[in-house]
Amino acid sequence: MPVGDGHDGADGPDDATADGRVELDERDALLRRAFAGLTPRCRELLGLLLADDNLSYAEVSQVLDMPVGSIGPTRARCLACLRRAVGAAGVTADWR
Numbered sequence: 001m002p003v004g005d006g007h008d009g010a011d012g013p014d015d016a017t018a019d020g021r022v023e024l025d026e027r028d029a030l031l032r033r034a035f036a037g038l039t040p041r042c043r044e045l046l047g048l049l050l051a052d053d054n055l056s057y058a059e060v061s062q063v064l065d066m067p068v069g070s071i072g073p074t075r076a077r078c079l080a081c082l083r084r085a086v087g088a089a090g091v092t093a094d095w096r
C-alpha cells in the first residue's frame with residue numbers, strides 16, 4: 001500500500017520552507033552588505049538607534065558627541081542612503 005499522496009514531495013511544504021529560508025538568507029546578506037557600505041557615522045548611529053537598549057536621543061547624543069537636534073535629520077539621511085543601496089541591489093519593500 002502506498003504511503004502518502006503519491007506525490008514525490010519536490011514541491012512539498014518542507015521544500016517551500018527551505019526555499020523561503022534561502023530567500024530570507026539572501027535578503028539578509030544583501031541588507032548586511034548594504035549596511036556595511038554606509039559611512040561609519042551612519043552605521044554607528046543606526047546601530048545605536050536599532051539596538052535593544054532603546055537609547056534615548058539624549059543618550060545617543062552623548063555617545064556620538066552629536067547635538068540632539070541633528071540625530072533625526074542624520075538618521076533620515078542615513079536611512080535614505082541605505083534604501084538607495086538596497087534598491088540598487090534589487091531588494092523591494094515587499095520582499096519578506
